[in-house]
Amino acid sequence: MGEVILRASQVTKEYRSRRGPLVRALRGVSIAVEAGRTLGIVGESGCGKSTLARLLVGLEPATSGTVELLGRPVAPPRGGRSPFARTVQLVFQDPFSSLDPRLTVVSALAEVLKVHGLATSREARRARAAALLEMVALGPRFLDRYPHELSGGQAQRVAIARALAVEPRLLVLDEPTSALDVSVRAEVMNLLVRLQDELGLSYVFISHDLAMVRHLSDEIAVMYLGAVVEQGPYGPVLESSLHPYTAALAAAVPVPDTTRHVHRDGRPPGSEAPPLTGEPPAGCPYHPRCALAEPVCTTVRPTLDELLPGHLAACHVAARRVAVAPGAPPVPG
Amino acid sequence: MADALLELRGVRIGMRERRRQREIVRGVDLAVAVGEKLGIVGESGSGKTLTALSVLGLLPSPPLRLLAGRITYDGRLLNELDDKALAAVRGAEIAMVYQDPMTSLNPLLRIRTQITETLRAHGADRAEAAERTRQVLGQVGLADPERVERAFPHELSGGMLQRVMIAMALAGSPRVLIADEPTTALDVTIQQQILELVEDLQVRTGMAVVWVTHDLGVVARLVDRVAVMYAGRVVEEAATADLFARPSHPYTAALLGSLPQTSTGHRDRLTQIGGTPPDPTRLAAGCPFRWRCPYAFDRCTEEEPPLLERGSSRAACWKEPAAWAR
Ligand SMILES: Nc1ncnc2c1ncn2[C@@H]1O[C@H](COP(=O)(O)OP(=O)(O)OP(=O)(O)O)[C@@H](O)[C@H]1O
Ligand SMILES: Nc1ncnc2c1ncn2[C@@H]1O[C@H](COP(=O)(O)OP(=O)(O)OP(=O)(O)O)[C@@H](O)[C@H]1O
Ligand code: SF4
Ligand code: SF4
Ligand SMILES: [Mg+2]
Ligand SMILES: [Mg+2]
Numbered sequence: 281m282g283e284v285i286l287r288a289s290q291v292t293k294e295y296r297s298r299r300g301p302l303v304r305a306l307r308g309v310s311i312a313v314e315a316g317r318t319l320g321i322v323g324e325s326g327c328g329k330s331t332l333a334r335l336l337v338g339l340e341p342a343t344s345g346t347v348e349l350l351g352r353p354v355a356p357p358r359g360g361r362s363p364f365a366r367t368v369q370l371v372f373q374d375p376f377s378s379l380d381p382r383l384t385v386v387s388a389l390a391e392v393l394k395v396h397g398l399a400t401s402r403e404a405r406r407a408r409a410a411a412l413l414e415m416v417a418l419g420p421r422f423l424d425r426y427p428h429e430l431s432g433g434q435a436q437r438v439a440i441a442r443a444l445a446v447e448p449r450l451l452v453l454d455e456p457t458s459a460l461d462v463s464v465r466a467e468v469m470n471l472l473v474r475l476q477d478e479l480g481l482s483y484v485f486i487s488h489d490l491a492m493v494r495h496l497s498d499e500i501a502v503m504y505l506g507a508v509v510e511q512g513p514y515g516p517v518l519e520s521s522l523h524p525y526t527a528a529l530a531a532a533v534p535v536p537d538t539t540r541h542v543h544r545d546g547r548p549p550g551s552e553a554p555p556l557t558g559e560p561p562a563g564c565p566y567h568p569r570c571a572l573a574e575p576v577c578t579t580v581r582p583t584l585d586e587l588l589p590g591h592l593a594a595c596h597v598a599a600r601r602v603a604v605a606p607g608a609p610p611v612p613g
Numbered sequence: 614m615a616d617a618l619l620e621l622r623g624v625r626i627g628m629r630e631r632r633r634q635r636e637i638v639r640g641v642d643l644a645v646a647v648g649e650k651l652g653i654v655g656e657s658g659s660g661k662t663l664t665a666l667s668v669l670g671l672l673p674s675p676p677l678r679l680l681a682g683r684i685t686y687d688g689r690l691l692n693e694l695d696d697k698a699l700a701a702v703r704g705a706e707i708a709m710v711y712q713d714p715m716t717s718l719n720p721l722l723r724i725r726t727q728i729t730e731t732l733r734a735h736g737a738d739r740a741e742a743a744e745r746t747r748q749v750l751g752q753v754g755l756a757d758p759e760r761v762e763r764a765f766p767h768e769l770s771g772g773m774l775q776r777v778m779i780a781m782a783l784a785g786s787p788r789v790l791i792a793d794e795p796t797t798a799l800d801v802t803i804q805q806q807i808l809e810l811v812e813d814l815q816v817r818t819g820m821a822v823v824w825v826t827h828d829l830g831v832v833a834r835l836v837d838r839v840a841v842m843y844a845g846r847v848v849e850e851a852a853t854a855d856l857f858a859r860p861s862h863p864y865t866a867a868l869l870g871s872l873p874q875t876s877t878g879h880r881d882r883l884t885q886i887g888g889t890p891p892d893p894t895r896l897a898a899g900c901p902f903r904w905r906c907p908y909a910f911d912r913c914t915e916e917e918p919p920l921l922e923r924g925s926s927r928a929a930c931w932k933e934p935a936a937w938a939r
Contacts, residue, residue, distance in 0.1 A: 295768065297764065297765070297768055300763055300764065300768070303760070303768075324772075324802065325770055325771070325776075325798060325800055326770045326772060326773050330770060330771060373771045376713050376716070377715050417889060418889075431661075431662060432657070432662065432712045432794060433827075455771065458797035459794060460657055461654070461655065461657045461868065462827065462829065462872055463656075463867065463871040463885045463886040464885075465827075465871075466871050466873075467885045470882055470885065473882075488797075488799060492873075495873065495877070495883070528802070529802070532805065
C-alpha cells in the first residue's frame with residue numbers, strides 16, 4: 281500500500297433546512313486515497329457524491345466522523361483560507377457557480393497564483409495563466425473573457441485550469457467532463473493521466489460517465505443513499521460486481537453503436553430510490569428495488585465487508601454466494 | 614419532410630462593433646416538424662447554446678445580438694415579436710431547459726414557487742398550478758417530490774436541479790421543447806426515464822424536440838435527425854442512423870473516432886482531434902476545419918464550403934467521403 285493522503289472515516293452529514301425535513305445526505309462513509317492513485321465515485325443522482333466532495337476538501341464540516349489530509353484534520357476554513365488550499369483542490373460540478381463573475385479568466389488564475397506565491401510578476405502570472413489554459417485546450421484569446429462570455433465546456437475547463445494552478449497533490453473532480461464534447465473530453469482525460477504519471481497527483485473522480493470512471497480509476501466506490509455499498513479495484517467492481525445495484529448500474533450504459541442505430545443494454549433497476557428524509561428503510565436500503573432481495577434483507581442492514589481480497593460489498597446475498605462459491609460470479613447476469 | 618413547426622434560417626449571432634461585425638454563429642439553418650426530434654451536437658464553443666437561446670430572444674445582449682436571420686414558429690416571425698408577445702410564447706409554446714440551471718432559477722425562491730409562478734403567468738389558477746407542479750415533479754423521477762417542492766435551489770443536487778428544470782419546461786405542455794445538455798448530471802437509469810418521458814410526450818402530444826448534447830449515446834437513442842456544429846455553423850445534417858454509419862464531414866468522422874473504444878486499455882491515451890478550434894470571429898477565407906483535417910487540399914484554403922448534398926445527408930465539405938482515403 282502506498283501512502284494514504286486522504287482518509288474519511290465514518291463521515292455523516294445532515295442538513296436541516298428552514299421548515300424542511302432533516303436530510304441525511306451521508307450515512308457513514310469511509311474512504312481512503314493513496315498518493316498517485318485515483319478513487320472513482322459513482323452512484324445515482326442525489327446519493328451524496330457532491331456533499332462528500334465538499335467535505336473532503338474542508339468546505340463544509342461533517343456532522344460526525346473525520347476527514348484527514350496527510351494525517352491532519354481538514355478543518356472547515358473559518359473565514360480564512362484552509363491550510364490545505366495548496367494540497368487539495370475541488371473542481372465543482374457547476375463551473376459557473378464556482379467562477380467569480382466579476383473576474384476575467386486571467387484575473388481569476390492570477391489571483392490564485394499570487395496568493396500562493398507561484399508567479400511573482402504580472403507578466404509571469406499572465407504567461408503561466410496562458411500555459412494553464414493551453415493544457416485544457418483553450419487558447420490565449422480566453423484570458424480576457426468574463427465567465428458569462430464562456431460556453432459551458434469552456435467554463436468547465438477554466439475551472440480545471442484554476443484548480444491545477446496551485447499545483448495541488450490531490451484533486452477532487454466533481455463531474456469534470458460533463459460539458460465537454462468527446463474529443464475535448466479525451467484531451468482532458470489524457471491530461472489528467474499525464475499529470476498523475478509525471479507529478480504523482482491523486483484524484484477523487486466523481487462522474488456518471490462510467491466509461492471515464494473506469495478509464496482513470498484504480499479503485500471505485502459505489503454509493504447508494506448516502507453510503508458506500510461496494511468498493512474495490514475498478515475491474516472487479518464493474519465487471520464482476522458483488523452488489524446488485526452496481527450490476528444494474530454497469531449494465532444500463534447505453535452504447536452509441538455505429539452499425540445499429542439504437543443499442544440498449546439492460547434495464548434500469550425498477551422503482552425509484554426511497555427518500556433521504558425520515559427514518560431510513562429497515563434492513564438493506566436497496567431492498568425495495570432489489571431483484572435478489574430475501575426476507576432477511578427487509579430486517580437486517582448488511583454491513584460493508586471485505587468479501588474478496590480488497591473488494592468490499594454490503595449485501596447479504598453476495599456475502600453468502602462468495603462464501604459458498606468463491607470463484608463464481610456473485611451476481612449472475 | 615413535413616412542414617416545419619420551428620425554423621431557423623440564416624441565423625447569425627455576434628457583436629456589432631464600430632467598424633465591423635464579429636460573428637460567432639455564422640449562418641445556421643435548422644428546422645423541426647411536429648413530433649420530430651432533432652439533435653444538435655458539436656464542438657464545445659461552436660455556438661449550440663447561443664443558437665438555442667436566440668429562438669426565444671434570450672441572447673445576452675448587449676453585447677450579443679441576432680445580426681441576421683429569420684426564426685419562424687408556427688407561421689410567426691419570432692425575432693420580430695415584442696417582449697410581451699415573446700413572453701407569451703416562452704414556456705407555453707416553446708419551453709427551454711438551460712445548460713446552467715442556476716442562471717434560470719431564482720436562488721431565493723422555493724422550487725414550488727418558481728414553477729407555479731410560471732404556470733400562473735400563463736393563466737392557470739392557484740389550485741391548477743399547484744396540482745400540475747406536483748404532477749410534473751413526480752414524472753421526472755425525483756424520489757421525494759414533496760421535499761424538492763419546498764427546497765431552495767442550493768439544497769438540491771446537480772441532477773435534482775436538472776430534473777426540476779425539465780419538469781418546469783414540461784409543466785406548460787409546450788409544443789416545442791429545447792433542451793440544452795439537460796441530462797449531464799444524471800445517471801443512465803434516470804436519464805433513460807427522462808428520455809422515455811420525453812418520447813411519450815412527443816408521441817402523445819406531437820411535441821417537437823430540439824436536444825443539444827455531447828452524449829452520442831443519447832443521440833443514438835433519442836433523436837431522428839442530427840445537426841453537427843463546428844465553429845459557428847452546421848457542418849453536417851443527417852438522419853441519426855446515417856450519421857453513425859456514414860459520417861459525411863471529416864469533423865463528424867473525427868468526433869465519432871474520439872469515442873472511447875472497448876479496446877482502449879486502462880489509462881491508455883484516448884483518441885482526440887489534434888489542434889484547436891479557430892476563433893469564429895476571426896476566420897480567414899476557407900474551411901474552418903482545414904488546420905485539423907487530414908483530407909484538406911488547395912480548395913479548402915480558398916473557399917468555405919456550403920452544405921452540399923451527400924447521399925441523404927448534407928455536409929459542408931468539398932470532398933466526398935469516397936475520396937477521403939487518399
Ligand atoms: N445545503 C443543503 N441543504 C439541504 N439538503 C442538501 C444540501 N446539500 C445537499 N442536500 C441534499 O443532499 C443530498 C445529496 O446531494 P448531493 O449534491 O451530494 O448529491 P449528488 O450525489 O452529488 O447528486 P448528483 O449526481 O445529482 O449531482 C440531496 O438529496 C440533496 O438534496
Ligand atoms: N457574451 C459573450 N461574449 C463573447 N463571446 C461569447 C459570449 N457568450 C458566448 N461566447 C462565445 O461564443 C461561442 C459559442 O458559445 P456557446 O455557449 O453557444 O457554445 P456551445 O456550443 O454551447 O458550447 P458548450 O458545448 O461548451 O456548451 C463560445 O466560443 C463562447 O466563448
Ligand atoms: S442485501 Fe438483499 S436487498 Fe440488499 S442488495 Fe443484497 S440482496 Fe439486495
Ligand atoms: S472542406 Fe477541406 S478542410 Fe474542410 S473538411 Fe472538407 S476536406 Fe477538410
Ligand atoms: Mg453532484
Ligand atoms: Mg452550451
